[in-house]
Amino acid sequence: MMRWWRRLGLHAQLILVSGLIMGISLLATTLWSVHEERDRLLEEYRQQDLSLARMIALASGYQVIAGRLDELESLLLKFALFPSVEELAVTDAQGRVLSRVRVEKGSPRAAYDQLKLAVPQTTKTGAASVRERGDRLVVWHPVETSTRVGWVRLVMDVSGIRVLVRHILVDNLKAAIAMVVLDIAVLLLILYLPGKTFRRAVEFARELTRQPGQQLEMEGGSREVNELIAALNRSSRELKESRDELEALNRELARHVEARTEALWESREQQQLLHQAIDQSSAGVIMLDEAFRLREANPAFTAITGHDSESLQGAHVLRRLWSKRNASGLYGDLERELKAGRPWQGEFMAEARDGTPLWVALLATPVVDRYGRRHYLITLDDITERKHYEAQLVRQANYDALTGLPNRILGLDRLRQAIQRGKRIGSHTVLMFIDLDRFKEINDTLGHRIGDLLLIEAAGRLTGCVREEDTVARLGGDEFLAVLSGVEDPATMEAVAEKILLHLSQPFQIEGHELRIGASIGIAVAPDDSDDPETLLRFADTAMYRAKEAGRNRFHYYTRSMNEEAVERLRIGQALHRALRDDELALHFQPILRAGDRAVAGAEALLRWHSSELGPVGPDRFVPIAEENGLIVPIGRWVLFQACRQASEWPRAHFVSVNVAYQQFRDDSFVEDVADALAESGLPAQNLHLEITERVLMLEEAALQARIERLQAMGVRFSIDDFGTGYSSLGYLRRFPCHSLKIDRSFVEALDSGSREAVALVEAVIGMGHALGLAIVAEGVETARQAELLEQ
Numbered sequence: 001m002m003r004w005w006r007r008l009g010l011h012a013q014l015i016l017v018s019g020l021i022m023g024i025s026l027l028a029t030t031l032w033s034v035h036e037e038r039d040r041l042l043e044e045y046r047q048q049d050l051s052l053a054r055m056i057a058l059a060s061g062y063q064v065i066a067g068r069l070d071e072l073e074s075l076l077l078k079f080a081l082f083p084s085v086e087e088l089a090v091t092d093a094q095g096r097v098l099s100r101v102r103v104e105k106g107s108p109r110a111a112y113d114q115l116k117l118a119v120p121q122t123t124k125t126g127a128a129s130v131r132e133r134g135d136r137l138v139v140w141h142p143v144e145t146s147t148r149v150g151w152v153r154l155v156m157d158v159s160g161i162r163v164l165v166r167h168i169l170v171d172n173l174k175a176a177i178a179m180v181v182l183d184i185a186v187l188l189l190i191l192y193l194p195g196k197t198f199r200r201a202v203e204f205a206r207e208l209t210r211q212p213g214q215q216l217e218m219e220g221g222s223r224e225v226n227e228l229i230a231a232l233n234r235s236s237r238e239l240k241e242s243r244d245e246l247e248a249l250n251r252e253l254a255r256h257v258e259a260r261t262e263a264l265w266e267s268r269e270q271q272q273l274l275h276q277a278i279d280q281s282s283a284g285v286i287m288l289d290e291a292f293r294l295r296e297a298n299p300a301f302t303a304i305t306g307h308d309s310e311s312l313q314g315a316h317v318l319r320r321l322w323s324k325r326n327a328s329g330l331y332g333d334l335e336r337e338l339k340a341g342r343p344w345q346g347e348f349m350a351e352a353r354d355g356t357p358l359w360v361a362l363l364a365t366p367v368v369d370r371y372g373r374r375h376y377l378i379t380l381d382d383i384t385e386r387k388h389y390e391a392q393l394v395r396q397a398n399y400d401a402l403t404g405l406p407n408r409i410l411g412l413d414r415l416r417q418a419i420q421r422g423k424r425i426g427s428h429t430v431l432m433f434i435d436l437d438r439f440k441e442i443n444d445t446l447g448h449r450i451g452d453l454l455l456i457e458a459a460g461r462l463t464g465c466v467r468e469e470d471t472v473a474r475l476g477g478d479e480f481l482a483v484l485s486g487v488e489d490p491a492t493m494e495a496v497a498e499k500i501l502l503h504l505s506q507p508f509q510i511e512g513h514e515l516r517i518g519a520s521i522g523i524a525v526a527p528d529d530s531d532d533p534e535t536l537l538r539f540a541d542t543a544m545y546r547a548k549e550a551g552r553n554r555f556h557y558y559t560r561s562m563n564e565e566a567v568e569r570l571r572i573g574q575a576l577h578r579a580l581r582d583d584e585l586a587l588h589f590q591p592i593l594r595a596g597d598r599a600v601a602g603a604e605a606l607l608r609w610h611s612s613e614l615g616p617v618g619p620d621r622f623v624p625i626a627e628e629n630g631l632i633v634p635i636g637r638w639v640l641f642q643a644c645r646q647a648s649e650w651p652r653a654h655f656v657s658v659n660v661a662y663q664q665f666r667d668d669s670f671v672e673d674v675a676d677a678l679a680e681s682g683l684p685a686q687n688l689h690l691e692i693t694e695r696v697l698m699l700e701e702a703a704l705q706a707r708i709e710r711l712q713a714m715g716v717r718f719s720i721d722d723f724g725t726g727y728s729s730l731g732y733l734r735r736f737p738c739h740s741l742k743i744d745r746s747f748v749e750a751l752d753s754g755s756r757e758a759v760a761l762v763e764a765v766i767g768m769g770h771a772l773g774l775a776i777v778a779e780g781v782e783t784a785r786q787a788e789l790l791e792q
Helices: 002-007 010-066 069-079 159-192 195-208 223-280 299-305 317-321 330-339 384-398 408-425 439-446 448-464 490-505 533-549 560-581 619-629 632-647 662-666 670-681 701-714 730-735 745-753 756-771 784-791
Strands: 085-092 097-104 107-110 129-133 136-144 148-157 284-288 294-297 344-351 357-368 374-382 428-437 471-476 479-487 508-510 513-515 518-526 554-557 585-593 600-611 615-617 655-659 688-692 717-723 740-743 775-778
Touching (some): 010 085, 010 136, 010 159, 010 223, 010 374, 069 085, 069 097, 069 107, 159 223, 284 299, 284 317, 299 357, 299 374, 317 330, 330 344, 357 384, 384 408, 408 471, 408 479, 408 518, 428 448, 428 490, 439 448, 448 479, 448 490, 448 508, 448 513, 490 554, 560 600, 560 619, 585 632, 600 619, 619 632, 632 662, 632 670, 655 717, 662 670, 670 688, 670 701, 701 717, 740 756, 745 756, 745 784, 756 775, 756 784
Parallel strands (some): 518 554, 688 717, 717 740, 740 775
Antiparallel strands (some): 085 097, 097 107, 129 136, 136 148, 284 294, 284 374, 344 357, 428 479, 428 518, 471 479, 508 513, 600 615
């Protein structure tokens, strides 16, 4: 290697070293400058894309929260007009696409081919990400209000950078090559042209820069000079070519400069579009200086708060908006975070210019300009309507819509709190389960509107019977509960219960009706009976049923034996479901005798049940339970069909009397059941007597009249059962086409006592029935004296 180098002449060594050094230097300089230019352009695109994504996130926050996807799509279509935008998308916090726009052939269009995107897994507030994927930049920016509600995804085409960099590199390399060639040519001229030839060659070389392309026509005195002349001629041609190339390069650079100028103008237009988008945003956007004074505000801010630049001139904007209703210390946290250069996001109460309170969601971000001065970019949304809706949902979830009282959920929560408080201070908590007596009859008779008004009035009276710290709640229907906390004296419990009974027994004036109800109250005490709210409620419910069984309009304390009775009632109810299926029911018939000759006129069907699990169960035990759980309707239908089948086999002059429960008579299929039973059995309609109670007569007039007219048209007869124990309205008897009255067993039993009042009462019923042309049936005649008195 060294021998070859030594064989070269000095001029050759100088030429090689000079050319190599210049070539390496120019190549390194070219590569470095091209790399720096590429990084500068890429960083410029990245900052521009981040700014665009941030503004889209700010502008779309309201539409994401409010679910206004049409407005969101319209907003994205506007932003998609920005140069180099390939795709815009807004998702919710989980990546479900809310709106997506793709630019195809220069035209933005909504895209629906992708329903979910993989969003960045970060919880840091305001954290955005920029990723370079080939010729594209993918930007993710969070959409945040009080919480992160979604993401903005922006895809930009940066392929233009690569093309531009390649052109610059090629042009610079060409220029470098030309410079190296020129350097070598000049060096050759200096070294190889002695004397006149050398001077002409120098002059020729000097003219090369001004007039490239000329040729030196002369013969040198040596091989080296001839080679130099030839080299100069080549250099002239190459310089001409290089100049042409450089001129072309200059024209290309001029074109790039012009394109860049146009791009800057387009960027300015983009900024104008961005300001226009902010002005049209539904979110309020303001810029504050370092003293929190207003610099800029969009129209939405004025629309939300009523403030403009004049009303806030020189004022501390945040303090002017701040409401005294906010929690103490919240404003201090806000200002402390901002002054520390950290963003703050949250919700607070604000006051509009006219003093109107409103809820706003605020995002405040510190911004430092190129002079090092701090400003604050504030975006705020009016969330007053959302807050009111949330409060309404909370109330609906915890309060009864009709009476305004706490509902079952809130009532039990108050009971739980009272029990826990009682445990801490060592006091008792009293739970009263209140059921309105005779409410169902009034509701069925006068309609639900009157029933609702009665419940509202009753709720008001109940609330007035307890202390402010106590709770009255509506469980549903006509059932209420009262929670009394901190009660030690049993006399206090009873005084409250007596007060409730007294107030509810007073007449209610509802739309011209004077209504009278009562209440049955069950009382359970914590922790004596239980410290579990659900168990205590069940115990109070059991005690309430005992109060009803004892005659209503009274209160009863829970005892352990009641729980056993409740369990028994549950067992009877469950076994009763199997009674019809397993054919455990049976009919017995009690004869009805004519007064005078004591001949059999007919018989009353009596229902009996022999359970395979419980043994014989009396009707006084299972009938009330069947009425409560709704089984009385299918059981009554079974009794009707069985009684008609049996009576069809009796002598034609004998009739069968069947009891019809209140719920059964109200059933829509009752008339069809009677018709089917008569048709199936062949029993004459006049041989079927239906026994109904006075409660049935209080049904709605239209419903009662329609059923009665259809049954009467068949020939079926009616009897009023247990007459005198209910409302005993003569008006009902006059309008109701009944055939007979049944004197209640209790009146008949009282005849044995010899009481004049008992005799007079029975005589009055018989006399009234005869005056109305009705037959009289006395129930439960068991002694000869009872029969004689009745016959007299």
